[in-house]
Amino acid sequence: MAHGVSDEYKKEHFDSKIKLEKKLDQLAEWIRSAKHFIVFTGAGVSTSTGIPDFRSGMDTVLSTGPGAWELRDNRAKTPKNAKVLNDMHKAIPSVTHMALVELQRRNIIKCVISQNCDGLHLRSGLNPDCLAELHGNMNLEICSKCGANYLRDYDAATGGLDHLTGRKCDKPECRGLLKDSTINFGENLPRSEKSKAFRHANQADVCLALGSSLSVTPAADVPERVAERNQKLIIGNLQRTCLHKMSSLNIYAFTDTIMEGVMKRLNITIPPWILRRCVRFQIKHEKLNNCYQILIEGRDSDKDLPFSMFKSIIVKTPKSEYLLKKEPFSISIDMNVQDTKNEAKIQLQLNFFEHYNEIPYLLEYPLEDINEEFYLFWNPTTGVWVRKERADENLTQ
Numbered sequence: 347m348a349h350g351v352s353d354e355y356k357k358e359h360f361d362s363k364i365k366l367e368k369k370l371d372q373l374a375e376w377i378r379s380a381k382h383f384i385v386f387t388g389a390g391v392s393t394s395t396g397i398p399d400f401r402s403g404m405d406t407v408l409s410t411g412p413g414a415w416e417l418r419d420n421r422a423k424t425p426k427n428a429k430v431l432n433d434m435h436k437a438i439p440s441v442t443h444m445a446l447v448e449l450q451r452r453n454i455i456k457c458v459i460s461q462n463c464d465g466l467h468l469r470s471g472l473n474p475d476c477l478a479e480l481h482g483n484m485n486l487e488i489c490s491k492c493g494a495n496y497l498r499d500y501d502a503a504t505g506g507l508d509h510l511t512g513r514k515c516d517k518p519e520c521r522g523l524l525k526d527s528t529i530n531f532g533e534n535l536p537r538s539e540k541s542k543a544f545r546h547a548n549q550a551d552v553c554l555a556l557g558s559s560l561s562v563t564p565a566a567d568v569p570e571r572v573a574e575r576n577q578k579l580i581i582g583n584l585q586r587t588c589l590h591k592m593s594s595l596n597i598y599a600f601t602d603t604i605m606e607g608v609m610k611r612l613n614i615t616i617p618p619w620i621l622r623r624c625v626r627f628q629i630k631h632e633k634l635n636n637c638y639q640i641l642i643e644g645r646d647s648d649k650d651l652p653f654s655m656f657k658s659i660i661v662k663t664p665k666s667e668y669l670l671k672k673e674p675f676s677i678s679i680d681m682n683v684q685d686t687k688n689e690a691k692i693q694l695q696l697n698f699f700e701h702y703n704e705i706p707y708l709l710e711y712p713l714e715d716i717n718e719e720f721y722l723f724w725n726p727t728t729g730v731w732v733r734k735e736r737a738d739e740n741l742t743q
């Protein structure tokens with residue numbers, strides 16, 4: 347494992363237009379005929395979203411400026427003109443992220459193996475079954491006792507050695523301490539993600555490594571395994587990588603340029619990114635006390651996981667208004683003290699974390715037994731929520 351890289355490996359290269367076209371033709375051809383195509387990603391796939399990488403040199407062409415470790419080693423600060431997000435949660439998945447989502451939806455990509463813990467692959471809509479996050483995910487917490495997973499729409503990474511987040515497992519029978527899932531340097535990779543990654547590396551006949559210096563092991567052993575098996579390893583990166591001599595093809599271009607070119611050749615449109623949210627809502631009448639129990643939960647739409655996506659929820663009944671500030675978002679409405687002359691209804695205002703300027707979503711329900719799950723899609727370019735009953739309905743409508 348290495349932190350810094352030598353100057354030779356900091357130099358950025360760009361293929362000429364003609365050279366690049368030829369390389370992309372070749373890459374598209376290999377993807378088209380691949381039996382088991384996998385993609386390995388590093389920080390370079392996220393720099394165009396405004397998240398800086400680690401190793402780019404002081405004179406990088408990247409709009410995010412020099413990498414974090416380069417700044418540290420040079421005791422420098424991020425240049426004023428650098429386009430760096432102050433909050434990684436505001437990052438909109440890149441062309442590369444969305445191209446990978448579409449290739450995975452079409453079963454062309456069998457697995458994306460990532461070193462990134464920025465959570466963008468999941469947020470872009472990639473199926474978690476086809477993703478191995480070797481260095482964890484800053485939005486994911488794991489119960490140290492029962493292993494339950496919890497997704498958060500905020501940074502759950504503590505950076506601490508014990509990884510404890512201070513929160514506890516929701517399961518009443520467990521209540522184990524929750525730990526963040528990000529991997530610090532020197533720590534072992536999560537076993538399940540590592541074995542998934544190597545299982546695919548052992549099957550892959552084509553592996554595309556994007557935006558990684560391939561210098562951090564054991565993660566970089568994944569693309570290396572493909573090359574060792576004499577299968578095709580294609581590397582797309584601005585800098586020369588540690589595996590450039592082992593690869594079948596080295597492409598020197600931005601990863602977005604590479605993926606745009608490849609998708610064009612494959613005749614596949616790159617879909618726009620749309621934020622997906624899954625909401626579970628429940629009203630239950632308890633006859634004995636004449637009260638209504640209300641529960642609102644955020645869920646992950648791919649896996650059946652709890653997902654903390656509400657900053658707060660306002661519940662309005664005919665007579666009162668309640669502000670719920672933390673999970674679980676539940677409330678009991680006592681009908682003995684409610685004015686029920688009018689038809690009893692409740693109104694809900696779901697307030698999100700607003701990373702993408704999501705506006706509150708309003709709901710109205712009659713007070714009766716209800717148990718439903720629905721999906722909300724937020725298109726940051728149009729600024730409207732669209733409600734769907736299924737996750738896979740056409741998102742662009």
Ligand SMILES: [Zn+2]
Pocket residue numbers: 489490491492493494515516517520521522
């Ligand atoms: Zn637990």
